[in-house]
Each structure stands twice: as structure tokens, then as C-alpha cells.
Amino acid sequence: MLEARLSSFLREGQRLQVSAAAVGAVALAVVLLLLPNWLSGYWLRITTSVLMFATLAQAWNIITGFTGYPAFGNTAFFGVGAYALAILVTKAGLGIPAAIVLAGLAAAAFCAVIGLPILRLQGHYFAIATLALSLFVREAAANLGWLTNGAIGIVLPTLASGSPEEITRPYYYLMLLVLVACCACTWWVSVSRFGYGLRSIKADEDAAACFGINTTLSKLVAWVLSAFFTGLAGAVWALWITFIDPQSAFNLAIAVKFSVMALLGGLGTVAGPVLGALLVEVLTQAIWGAFYAVHLAVLGLAIMLIVLLMPGGLMQLLRDRLATAKRLLATPSAKESWR
Amino acid sequence: MESFQFVVNGLMLGGIYAIVGAGFALVYGVMNVLNVAHGSFIMIGAYLTYWTVTLLGVDPFVTLPASAVALFAFGYLVQRTVISRVLHASIFMTFILTFGLDMFLINAGLVAWGGSYRAVRPSYADDVLIMGGLTIPYVRLVVLVAVVAVIALLLLFMSKTRLGIAIKATALEREAAQLAGVDVKQIDAITFGLSAALAGVAGGLLAVVLPFGPFMGVPLTGKAFTVAVLGGLGSMTGALYGGFVLAFAEIGGVIALGGEWADGIAFIILLVVLVLRPRGLLGKEFFAEVKV
Amino acid sequence: MSATVAPALDVRGVVKGFGAVRAVDGVSLAVRSGEVLGVVGPNGAGKSTLVNIISGLVKADAGEIAYRGVPIHRLSPDEVARLGVARTFQIVKPLRDLSVIENVMVGALFGRRQCRSTREARRIAEEALAQVQLGHRAEAECRKISTGETKKLDLARALAMDPDVLLLDEPLAGVGARESQTLIELIVGLAKSGKAILLVEHVVRVVWTISDRVAVLHHGAKIAEGPPKEVAADDQVMAAYLGERYIREVLQRPADDAEPGVSSDGDGGP
Numbered sequence: 001m002l003e004a005r006l007s008s009f010l011r012e013g014q015r016l017q018v019s020a021a022a023v024g025a026v027a028l029a030v031v032l033l034l035l036p037n038w039l040s041g042y043w044l045r046i047t048t049s050v051l052m053f054a055t056l057a058q059a060w061n062i063i064t065g066f067t068g069y070p071a072f073g074n075t076a077f078f079g080v081g082a083y084a085l086a087i088l089v090t091k092a093g094l095g096i097p098a099a100i101v102l103a104g105l106a107a108a109a110f111c112a113v114i115g116l117p118i119l120r121l122q123g124h125y126f127a128i129a130t131l132a133l134s135l136f137v138r139e140a141a142a143n144l145g146w147l148t149n150g151a152i153g154i155v156l157p158t159l160a161s162g163s164p165e166e167i168t169r170p171y172y173y174l175m176l177l178v179l180v181a182c183c184a185c186t187w188w189v190s191v192s193r194f195g196y197g198l199r200s201i202k203a204d205e206d207a208a209a210c211f212g213i214n215t216t217l218s219k220l221v222a223w224v225l226s227a228f229f230t231g232l233a234g235a236v237w238a239l240w241i242t243f244i245d246p247q248s249a250f251n252l253a254i255a256v257k258f259s260v261m262a263l264l265g266g267l268g269t270v271a272g273p274v275l276g277a278l279l280v281e282v283l284t285q286a287i288w289g290a291f292y293a294v295h296l297a298v299l300g301l302a303i304m305l306i307v308l309l310m311p312g313g314l315m316q317l318l319r320d321r322l323a324t325a326k327r328l329l330a331t332p333s334a335k336e337s338w339r
Numbered sequence: 340m341e342s343f344q345f346v347v348n349g350l351m352l353g354g355i356y357a358i359v360g361a362g363f364a365l366v367y368g369v370m371n372v373l374n375v376a377h378g379s380f381i382m383i384g385a386y387l388t389y390w391t392v393t394l395l396g397v398d399p400f401v402t403l404p405a406s407a408v409a410l411f412a413f414g415y416l417v418q419r420t421v422i423s424r425v426l427h428a429s430i431f432m433t434f435i436l437t438f439g440l441d442m443f444l445i446n447a448g449l450v451a452w453g454g455s456y457r458a459v460r461p462s463y464a465d466d467v468l469i470m471g472g473l474t475i476p477y478v479r480l481v482v483l484v485a486v487v488a489v490i491a492l493l494l495l496f497m498s499k500t501r502l503g504i505a506i507k508a509t510a511l512e513r514e515a516a517q518l519a520g521v522d523v524k525q526i527d528a529i530t531f532g533l534s535a536a537l538a539g540v541a542g543g544l545l546a547v548v549l550p551f552g553p554f555m556g557v558p559l560t561g562k563a564f565t566v567a568v569l570g571g572l573g574s575m576t577g578a579l580y581g582g583f584v585l586a587f588a589e590i591g592g593v594i595a596l597g598g599e600w601a602d603g604i605a606f607i608i609l610l611v612v613l614v615l616r617p618r619g620l621l622g623k624e625f626f627a628e629v630k631v
Numbered sequence: 632m633s634a635t636v637a638p639a640l641d642v643r644g645v646v647k648g649f650g651a652v653r654a655v656d657g658v659s660l661a662v663r664s665g666e667v668l669g670v671v672g673p674n675g676a677g678k679s680t681l682v683n684i685i686s687g688l689v690k691a692d693a694g695e696i697a698y699r700g701v702p703i704h705r706l707s708p709d710e711v712a713r714l715g716v717a718r719t720f721q722i723v724k725p726l727r728d729l730s731v732i733e734n735v736m737v738g739a740l741f742g743r744r745q746c747r748s749t750r751e752a753r754r755i756a757e758e759a760l761a762q763v764q765l766g767h768r769a770e771a772e773c774r775k776i777s778t779g780e781t782k783k784l785d786l787a788r789a790l791a792m793d794p795d796v797l798l799l800d801e802p803l804a805g806v807g808a809r810e811s812q813t814l815i816e817l818i819v820g821l822a823k824s825g826k827a828i829l830l831v832e833h834v835v836r837v838v839w840t841i842s843d844r845v846a847v848l849h850h851g852a853k854i855a856e857g858p859p860k861e862v863a864a865d866d867q868v869m870a871a872y873l874g875e876r877y878i879r880e881v882l883q884r885p886a887d888d889a890e891p892g893v894s895s896d897g898d899g900g901p
């Protein structure tokens with residue numbers, strides 16, 4: 001009797017959870033759309049940067065979190081996207097929306113070409129090969145002056161003028177759009193047949209093949225998707241900062257940053273990379289403001305502390321907390337819950 | 340003449356890369372930790388040599404054993420207090436942890452010693468050795484000798500001493516080593532210390548041949564990782580070979596195509612080696628395991 | 632069954648060397664639909680390598696393999712699996728981070744069935760789990776289940792693939808006695824329903840009781856093949872490769888009181 005009541009209570013709770021999630025999503029969408037009206041230029045820039053890094057972390061999550069391939073060299077696609085946009089806009093005179101989409105596709109196509117040989121490697125060997133690729137593309141960008149202006153870089157036109165808020169606003173919305181698309185894609189990966197294939201590959205690639213999964217094609221598609229969104233983010237970034245050169249477009253520090261964000265947030269989850277981006281960027285800004293001369297050291301210590309306190313990442317911590325809470329609710333006698 | 344210079348420079352740089360990479364590979368092999376702060380250990384080694392030379396006026400090569408000891412102690416402590424706490428987490432988490440440590444050390448270096456570039460110049464810095472029409476800077480020759488000595492000592496230590504063999508055994512089969520009575524936790528800390536000591540020595544040697552600053556370690560960590568992967572991750576001997584391969588590739592790239600493409604060539608070589616030999620030059624299958 | 636119909640699985644002259652070791656040395660076998668072919672042999676005889684070769688995971692140095700007359704030895708493992716040749720692993724491969732039922736869903740989604748919807752796959756997975764009596768563990772994390780349960784999970788996933796040919800690599804190793812009985816009945820039932828089953832097993836008595844034919848491998852070569860009684864009567868073979876004791880046990884006890892869980896050399900136990 002009591003059990004029946006309790007289980008109906010829990011089912012009710014689940015229904016409440018679902019509708020709460022829906023309400024939360026709508027509220028979040030409204031807030032994100034209105035945010036530029038409330039923020040100063042400084043905070044709007046930081047928020048845009050959070051959106052960019054969240055996109056990069058999320059795109060990385062598709063190939064690394066779901067498929068298990070540590071593609072630290074994803075900066076190659078960021079840079080290719082940025083350069084493709086700059087070249088399409090300044091040399092081919094293309095419109096901005098078309099240039100952004102084509103830049104994403106250029107990064108995806110580049111990934112499709114180099115993906116097959118590199119995806120034969122696994123683990124650290126894959127990681128280092130992607131890093132080498134990224135550095136090689138940087139050298140190529142620096143040396144193919146006829147296409148890229150070499151080390152001089154490319155200057156891009158601005159999209160808006162006026163107050164700092166007005167200048168940043170279009171880039172904010174563009175980044176938001178890219179992030180939403182990337183998260184939607186990741187969500188699809190997390191629930192779809194394709195995603196089951198990727199997760200099987202992550203667990204055991206040989207076994208996955210024996211279960212009928214075309215591993216070569218699946219990982220290639222996963223990486224191409226990742227490259228596409230990374231390229232889109234690179235394209236919007238290039239528009240935003242209006243000047244790119246090989247050092248800034250193929251900057252490995254970006255890779256370090258988005259991977260730290262995704263890892264601290266939680267790989268293989270949809271919310272993790274976004275939360276991680278928010279956490280790290282806010283932390284960085286707060287620490288930068290408070291400890292100017294030693295902000296790197298303090299941030300370093302903070303990162304170490306986070307790892308020591310939650311070695312499984314933010315999402316793991318939340319999941320564990322939630323599981324504990326559920327267990328407490330589900331066992332009314334609470335006999336075995338208190339340990 | 341040019342080719343002789345090429346060989347001397349290649350051997351010298353290769354030796355330093357080998358020492359850097361071997362330390363990095365040891366830590367990976369024993370603990371499955373990618374130590375991003377390895378480059379900053381090198382940086383600390385460079386400053387230790389610089390300050391000992393500047394304050395005490397001794398020969399830079401004399402400082403090497405002392406900075407090796409100091410960095411051994413430092414590495415040992417870092418492992419015991421921090422790294423050992425996360426050995427059960429995923430390799431990426433230890434990666435981030437050492438990344439945080441790296442940021443801390445770079446900033447500490449910046450605060451303690453400023454951002455300007457420094458160089459260690461012994462009294463004989465400009466002397467050259469003339470041998471049958473060939474001129475070699477005297478310093479480079481000494482560095483070469485030091486590099487060879489360090490590598491020889493390392494190989495001897497790893498193959499002839501109980502401790503070295505215990506480290507090897509732990510890297511190959513942790514559980515088996517434990518069953519055979521090896522205190523693997525102690526080995527972890529000693530390995531980390533040894534790796535830091537090697538980095539310190541490499542830093543002292545680099546300080547003599549190149550100007551350096553607090554950020555010098557960042558690209559060197561990349562080289563260490565590259566060298567270790569080239570050799571087959573986890574294999575210390577492989578990393579020794581990898582160091583020379585990378586150095587000759589870099590220097591050869593400069594000579595063949597001029598300065599601009601040098602790095603590009605090195606990366607292409609790395610990519611080709613990896614695609615042709617997916618486990619590195621000497622790597623074994625089980626070293627490729629990565630726990631995401 | 633007419634002799635002109637191609638067997639479900641036809642292995643001809645397969646050779647595989649690892650360095651100096653000839654793991655599989657010119658083995659030929661055929662399995663027909665509705666039949667259980669037992670494959671036995673001491674440790675290192677090449678049984679698992681043979682299964683790896685048939686499933687496409689390892690490429691043979693020589694030889695041909697046909698599925699219903701169609702050559703498959705040049706296909707990749709996923710192509711072989713999609714045709715309807717499913718396998719289990721001696722060292723089970725649960726997909727970590729996936730729950731038990733999700734593990735089985737993978738079989739339904741990517742095996743011969745090629746389920747497009749995850750909902751449909753879940754339903755199939757539930758059925759397959761019920762078949763191996765693992766339904767009660769459906770939502771468990773696969774890292775938290777016992778060795779015996781991972782064996783059942785492995786089998787359930789193979790079943791969810793809707794295979795025509797089943798390659799079972801020591802499916803009973805590590806499974807408790809009572810549960811073995813369930814699995815044995817299941818395997819016999821599967822054969823009756825028309826599947827071709829290649830059963831690699833250490834538990835000799837089980838192989839003898841449920842196989843229609845038995846093949847004996849040693850040092851990679853097939854040294855005997857035939858109905859269990861005949862192979863068992865081949866004294867020399869049995870004495871040399873399986874030990875006197877087992878022949879006596881097998882021959883002297885009637886088949887119906889055969890008790891599973893006895894391993895030929897003890898390494899098949901839990």
C-alpha cells in the first residue's frame with residue numbers, strides 16, 4: 001500500500017521533472033535571446049566567448065566523448081573554418097550567411113579527406129597525429145601567401161558599428177545559433193542509432209565491428225560532424241575579431257581550453273561541455289579580475305583543485321548527487337541509505 | 340662542413356630531446372600520466388643553472404648534478420602530494436591536473452624571475468675548436484658530451500640497478516611487479532622524481548645553447564610528447580630514438596626547404612611515421628591503451 | 632536435408648600464422664542449418680582464432696569461407712555480421728558505459744535486423760534478455776554484473792542480431808551449473824529452430840551431448856571429425872588430446888544425466 005503510494009509519487013515526480021525541463025528550456029531560450037539587452041559590452045563579449053568555447057567543447061565531445069577519439073587537433077578545423085570564411089568574404093566577395101555555411105562545409109570536407117588515414121590510429125597516437133596535423137596546417141597557412149596572405153594575416157569587414165554592445169550583438173546571436181545547432185546535433189547523437197554505434201566504438205572498436213557497426217564510416221561521420229561545427233565556430237570567430245593570422249587561427253591554447261572545459265564538464269553528456277565552458281570561462285574572468293599578476297597561477301591551482309575534488313567531472317558529480325537523492329526518496333525506511 | 344655541422348647539431352639537439360622525451364615516457368609508462376608540466380620542470384632546471392652560475396660563478400655543467408637532485412626532490416614531492424591522488428581517474432583528468440600545475444609553475448617563474456629572456460654564458464662561450472678545417476663551438480661539444488653521458492647513465496641505471504629494473508617492471512606489468520614485492524607507490528614517486536631530474540638536466544643544457552624565459556617549457560612539452568609517441572608511448576628506449584629522429588627531421592627540414600617550412604616538415608614526418616607505424620617506432624600494442 | 636544445398640557456413644582450408652606459430656593450419660568445416668557443430672581441442676589449439684577468422688576480425692593467410700555459397704572471407708567484420716553471422720567472445724566484451732539492455736539493443740540495431748528505431752530495438756532486446764533469463768538485470772550497468780551474466784549478455788546481443796549462423800566461443804565458461812543448463816537448452820532450441828551453430832566449448836561433456844557432429848583441433852589442425860560417438864571411439868585421438876579420464880566419463884555415463892560445468896582442464900571454470 002505504502003509502496004504503491006510511493007511509486008505513484010515517484011512517477012508523478014518524473015512527470016513533474018519532464019515538464020520542469022520543458023519550462024526550463026523555454027525560460028533559458030528567452031533569457032538567451034534577451035541577454036544582449038541587459039549586458040554591458042564587456043560581459044557580452046565574455047558571454048559570446050562562452051558560447052564559442054561551448055560550441056568547440058561540444059563539437060569535440062562528439063568525436064572524443066561519444067566516439068572515444070581524443071582529437072586535440074580540432075583547432076585545425078577551427079582555423080580552416082576561419083580562413084575559409086575570410087577568403088570567401090574578402091577574395092570571393094560572398095555574402096556573410098553563405099560564407100559561414102561554406103566555411104563549415106570546408107572544414108568538414110577537409111576532415112573527410114584527412115580523416116581516413118588518421119582515424120586508423122588510436123589513443124595517444126591519434127591525439128598526437130591530430131596535433132601534428134593542426135600544426136602542419138598552421139605552417140601551410142603561413143606559407144601559402146597567395147591564398148592566405150601568409151603571416152601578414154587577413155583583415156575582415158565589421159558587421160555593425162556603434163556602442164560596444166551593438167558591435168558585439170550580431171556575433172553573439174551567430175554564436176548562439178551555432179551552439180544551439182551543435183547541441184541539437186549532439187543530443188541527436190546521444191539518443192540515435194548512430195550514437196549507439198559511436199558509443200560501442202568507444203567501448204570496444206573490434207567488438208563493435210562484430211556487432212555489425214561500420215566502424216570506419218561511423219567514426220569518420222562523427223569527426224566530420226565535429227569538424228563542421230568547429231569550422232562554423234571558427235568562421236563566426238573570424239568575423240568577430242575581424243583580423244586573423246596563422247598564429248591566432250591555429251592556436252593550440254584554444255584546443256587546450258575547450259578540452260579542459262569539456263573534460264571538467266563531463267564527456268559523453270550533452271550538458272557537460274556547455275556547463276564546463278561556463279564554469280571555466282567565468283572562473284577565468286573572475287580570477288583574472290582579482291589576481292591580475294598571478295591569475296595564471298591561481299587559475300592553475302583552481303583547475304587542480306577541481307580535478308582533485310571531482311575527478312569524474314561536473315556531470316558525474318551531479319549524477320551521483322541526484323542518484324543519492326533518489327535513493328533517499330525511494331527508501332522510506334532509509335535503512336541502507338545512510339552510510 | 341655544412342653536413343658536419345648538421346650532424347653535430349642534430350646529435351646535440353637530438354640528445355636533449357631524447358632526455359626530455361625519456362623522462363616523459365617513463366612517467367607515462369609507469370603511471371599512465373601525460374605530464375603537461377614536464378616543460379616547466381625543464382624551465383625550472385634552466386633557471387637553476389642560470390642562478391647558480393650567476394651567483395656562484397661556477398661552470399654551468401657543474402650545476403647539472405645539483406639541479407638534478409633538486410628537481411628529483413621536487414618531482415617526488417609533487418607526485419606524493421598531488422599526482423598520486425588522481426591515479427585512478429581517467430588519463431584526461433590527470434592531463435588537466437598537470438595542465439593546472441603547468442600554469443602555476445609558469446606564473447611562478449614569471450613572478451620570481453620576470454618575463455625577459457636570459458642566457459647562460461660560460462667564460463669560454465665564444466671559443467671554437469678547430470679540427471682539420473672544421474670549426475665547432477666548444478660549448479656545443481661539451482653539451483654533446485654531457486648528453487651522451489646522461490643517456491649512458493640513464494641506460495645503465497635502468498638495466499643494472501634494482502631500482503631501475505623495478506621501474507621497468509612496474510611499467511610493463513604493474514600488478515605482477517606488486518606481487519613480486521615491488522612497492523609500486525614508492526616507484527611512482529621515484530619515477531616522477533627521476534623524470535623531473537632528467538628535465539632539470541635538459542633545462543640546464545638548453546640554457547647554455549639557447550636563450551630562455553618562463554614560457555620556454557610549453558613547446559618543449561609538445562616535443563616531449565611527440566618524441567615519446569614517435570618512439571612508441573611508454574617505451575623509454577623508444578623515446579631515446581624518437582628524440583634523434585625528431586631533431587634530425589627538424590634540422591633537415593630547415594636545410595632542405597629553408598626556415599619557413601621547418602616545423603611543417605617535422606609534423607609531416609611525424610604524421611607519416613604514425614600512419615605507417617601506428618604504434619610508433621618501438622611501441623607495443625598495450626601501450627596504446629587510453630582510458631577516456 | 633539434401634546434399635546439394637550449400638551449407639550455411641563452409642570453411643575450406645583456412646590457414647593463419649602468427650609469426651612462427653601456425654594458429655590455424657588448413658582447417659575445413661561445414662555447418663548446416665539446424666545443426667550444432669562442436670569444436671573442441673586443448674588450449675591454444677586455434678579455436679578462438681578460427682572464430683575470429685570466420686567473423687572477419689582476423690584475416691586468414693589462405694583458405695576460403697562461404698556463407699550460403701557466398702564467399703565472405705574478404706568482408707569486414709561488420710559486413711559478415713550484417714549478413715547474419717553473429718558471434719560471442721571467449722573473453723566477453725560488454726560495451727562499458729552502456730546498460731545491459733543498451734548493449735543488447737546494439738545487436739538489434741546493427742545486426743542482420745538493421746532496426747531503424749531505438750524503440751523497436753529495445754523491444755527486441757527485452758525479448759533476447761528474457762531468452763537468456765537476464766530480463767531482471769536489463770537496466771543494470773554492465774560493469775556491475777557478474778561474469779556469468781556478462782556471458783549471457785553476450786549471447787543475448789548475438790541473438791538480438793537475428794543471426795542465421797551463430798559462432799559461440801566458450802559460452803558456458805564462467806557460468807554456474809544451473810544457468811548452464813538453461814543456456815544449453817536455449818542452444819539446442821536455437822538449432823531446432825533452424826540456426827546453424829558452431830559451438831567452441833571447453834566443457835567436453837556438453838559438447839558431446841548437444842553436438843550433432845564434433846571436430847577436434849590440435850595445434851591448429853583438424854585431427855578428427857564426425858558424430859560424437861565415433862570421435863569418442865577414436866581412442867588414439869581422445870587419449871592423446873583430451874585425456875583418458877574424459878573418455879571414460881563421457882562414454883560410461885548415459886547422455887541424459889550429463890552434468891554441465893565440468894571443464895576438460897579446469898580453466899573453463901568461473
Ligand SMILES: Nc1ncnc2c1ncn2[C@@H]1O[C@H](COP(=O)(O)OP(=O)(O)O)[C@@H](O)[C@H]1O
Pocket residue numbers: 649652653654672673674675676677678679680681
Ligand atoms: N593476436 C595473436 N598474436 C599472436 N599469437 C596469437 C594471437 N592470437 C592467437 N595467437 C596464438 O595462436 C594460437 C591459438 O590461439 P587460440 O586461437 O586463442 O586458441 P584456443 O582458442 O583454441 O585456446 C595460440 O598459440 C596463441 O598464442
Ligand SMILES: [Mg+2]
Pocket residue numbers: 678679680721
Ligand atoms: Mg579460445
